[in-house]
Amino acid sequence: MAAVPAVLQSEWTKIRTVSSTVWTLASAVIVTVAMGAALSALLKSSFDDLSDLERATFDPTFVSFSGMVLGQLAMVVFGVLVVGTEYSSGMIRTSLAAVPQRATFLFSKIAVAGALALLVGLVTSFLSFFLGQALLGEHRTTIGADNVLRAVVGGGIYMGLIAVFSMGVAAMLRSSMLSLGILVPFFFLISQILSAVPKAKEVAKYFPDQAGSKIMQVVPDALGSEKAPYGPWGGLAIMLVWVAASLLGGYLVLKRRDA
Amino acid sequence: MIELDGLTKRYGTKTAVDHLSFRVRPGMITGFLGPNGAGKSTTMRMMLDLDNPTSGTVRIDGRHYRELDEPLKYIGALLDAKAMHGGRSAHNNLLCLAQSNRIPRSRVGEVLDLVGLTAVARKKSKGFSLGMGQRLGIASALLGDPEILMFDEPVNGLDPEGIHWIRNLMKSLASEGRTIFVSSHLMSEMALTADHLIVIGQGKLLADTSMADFIQQNSRSFVRLRSPQQERLRDVLHADGFVVVEAGNGTLEVDGASTDRLGELAAAHQLTLHELSAQRASLEEAFMQMTAGAVEYHAHGTGTDVHGGAPAAPGPAWGANSGWGAAPGPGSGPTGEGV
Numbered sequence: 001m002a003a004v005p006a007v008l009q010s011e012w013t014k015i016r017t018v019s020s021t022v023w024t025l026a027s028a029v030i031v032t033v034a035m036g037a038a039l040s041a042l043l044k045s046s047f048d049d050l051s052d053l054e055r056a057t058f059d060p061t062f063v064s065f066s067g068m069v070l071g072q073l074a075m076v077v078f079g080v081l082v083v084g085t086e087y088s089s090g091m092i093r094t095s096l097a098a099v100p101q102r103a104t105f106l107f108s109k110i111a112v113a114g115a116l117a118l119l120v121g122l123v124t125s126f127l128s129f130f131l132g133q134a135l136l137g138e139h140r141t142t143i144g145a146d147n148v149l150r151a152v153v154g155g156g157i158y159m160g161l162i163a164v165f166s167m168g169v170a171a172m173l174r175s176s177m178l179s180l181g182i183l184v185p186f187f188f189l190i191s192q193i194l195s196a197v198p199k200a201k202e203v204a205k206y207f208p209d210q211a212g213s214k215i216m217q218v219v220p221d222a223l224g225s226e227k228a229p230y231g232p233w234g235g236l237a238i239m240l241v242w243v244a245a246s247l248l249g250g251y252l253v254l255k256r257r258d259a
Numbered sequence: 260m261i262e263l264d265g266l267t268k269r270y271g272t273k274t275a276v277d278h279l280s281f282r283v284r285p286g287m288i289t290g291f292l293g294p295n296g297a298g299k300s301t302t303m304r305m306m307l308d309l310d311n312p313t314s315g316t317v318r319i320d321g322r323h324y325r326e327l328d329e330p331l332k333y334i335g336a337l338l339d340a341k342a343m344h345g346g347r348s349a350h351n352n353l354l355c356l357a358q359s360n361r362i363p364r365s366r367v368g369e370v371l372d373l374v375g376l377t378a379v380a381r382k383k384s385k386g387f388s389l390g391m392g393q394r395l396g397i398a399s400a401l402l403g404d405p406e407i408l409m410f411d412e413p414v415n416g417l418d419p420e421g422i423h424w425i426r427n428l429m430k431s432l433a434s435e436g437r438t439i440f441v442s443s444h445l446m447s448e449m450a451l452t453a454d455h456l457i458v459i460g461q462g463k464l465l466a467d468t469s470m471a472d473f474i475q476q477n478s479r480s481f482v483r484l485r486s487p488q489q490e491r492l493r494d495v496l497h498a499d500g501f502v503v504v505e506a507g508n509g510t511l512e513v514d515g516a517s518t519d520r521l522g523e524l525a526a527a528h529q530l531t532l533h534e535l536s537a538q539r540a541s542l543e544e545a546f547m548q549m550t551a552g553a554v555e556y557h558a559h560g561t562g563t564d565v566h567g568g569a570p571a572a573p574g575p576a577w578g579a580n581s582g583w584g585a586a587p588g589p590g591s592g593p594t595g596e597g598v
Binding site: 006007011014018019090091093097098256258 | 304307308309310311324325327329330331336338339341342343344345346347348351352354355356358359360361399
């Protein structure tokens with residue numbers, strides 16, 4: 001058996017020696033923080049225009065995470081490219097000849113890339129939170145308030161899991177282009193649109209992004225959003241089921257299909 | 260030592276590799292020959308456990324590939340030249356592989372030096388030419404200093420200097436006692452490098468023989484005769500105990516005879532000869548004849564096998580293959596007209 005620490009080291013070298021790692025992860029941080037800051041500033045100035053319901057459920061923590069809708073797409077691209085370029089470059093054959101144990105290969109890669117995505121996700125969510133609160137002025141909350149730390153750490157976990165979910169999907173589809181063509185519209189459009197359509201939104205509540213993002217809300221049903229039949233941890237658990245399913249699917253494809 | 264036992268790969272109803280069983284022995288270069296699409300690459304991918312066989316097994320020193328501890332130290336392979344991440348430098352591409360098998364970092368520099376890529380070690384590999392990509396692939400195969408090396412079509416797309424370099428590299432690796440398994444679709448290339456020959460066609464084993472035996476059995480030498488008095492000439496030759504084959508276009512072929520003897524015989528019977536020449540069938544023809552049979556066997560009477568009936572072509576066969584030995588002996592060449 002190939003030694004797991006050696007394979008982890010090898011996968012770390014793969015990740016740090018391609019430029020796509022830097023630009024995808026940098027985009028995730030910059031887009032999320034900048035957009036969160038902009039919306040925080042906007043809401044501060046237009047707080048009085050909000051409806052009574054929105055003011056009653058105003059969630060300054062969740063507002064500062066508004067940029068994740070866009071920033072998560074960079075995480076999707078990072079996750080897809082980590083796995084997908086093995087296939088598009090033909091490197092997969094060389095990689096599997098070096099590490100023929102499929103589980104060791106795939107899960108070492110995902111562990112290294114997932115840990116990096118989680119770390120970058122946490123940095124992003126803390127930056128977004130503090131910058132957002134600074135811009136919200138008198139509507140701000142503090143990290144010490146009830147459930148706020150859970151939401152901020154949860155925001156980082158959410159971004160990490162979005163990346164890991166994308167890695168599993170790319171392993172199943174064995175193509176960067178195909179994976180991006182499905183995941184980007186799904187997270188950016190389909191999930192957002194369906195969550196606003198009656199009936200469809202009952203299903204959309206169980207999508208990985210809809211369920212997982214509940215962890216970032218401090219106020220339940222923040223800003224008059226849809227009531228969910230699960231709490232923040234329940235939502236995260238639903239997202240974890242999606243992630244587990246994509247990883248299992250990715251592993252089975254790698255194990256069964258010819259490289 | 261690599262052992263294949265009944266290795267089979269089917270894609271739907273198409274059988275790409277059909278019950279292949281053979282051994283690849285150490286200390287020599289084993290050539291793996293077959294026309295394009297014969298199943299060479301599929302076989303090699305199954306040997307590396309990249310493709311799952313439909314049935315049959317491959318054992319490397321008695322073990323399945325997946326059971327090898329740090330496989331790059333046992334077996335190195337060049338499958339296709341571009342099997343690297345183009346955005347990574349040559350050095351980093353090799354470093355990833357080295358680390359996964361706990362090969363010391365210093366070895367990366369050594370193999371880059373060995374293949375002559377030191378100057379471009381820090382360049383992104385997507386800018387590499389085919390030849391440079393091939394060298395990088397060979398560097399990755401040599402990384403673990405393995406006892407077994409596999410090269411899939413290593414001379415493809417290389418310039419003569421590169422081809423020469425790979426030939427010599429394979430020979431020196433074999434002389435160190437390593438097992439070298441190299442595929443090609445060119446008989447002439449194999450004749451120059453291989454000690455042992457495995458020929459497949461349509462996924463089936465057609466020959467498993469030493470190169471020397473293959474040359475001896477397949478480079479048939481014969482004498483070609485053409486005469487306006489063909490009927491009489493044939494009778495005379497028959498009467499003298501020669502086996503005569505009619506080769507079409509009014510030519511006769513006689514196995515195992517010298518031009519001297521046949522010329523004298525014709526003169527003694529006052530027969531006019533328009534041609535009297537020593538011929539030698541090329542190995543390329545022998546190979547094509549062998550694989551054409553396999554092709555025809557499967558292509559149920561479509562009538563046009565892919566080799567276009569080349570073995571029966573009346574051209575000067577002796578010169579078709581350069582390099583490995585133009586026909587020796589007296590009277591070679593299309594000389595001796597009108598004795």
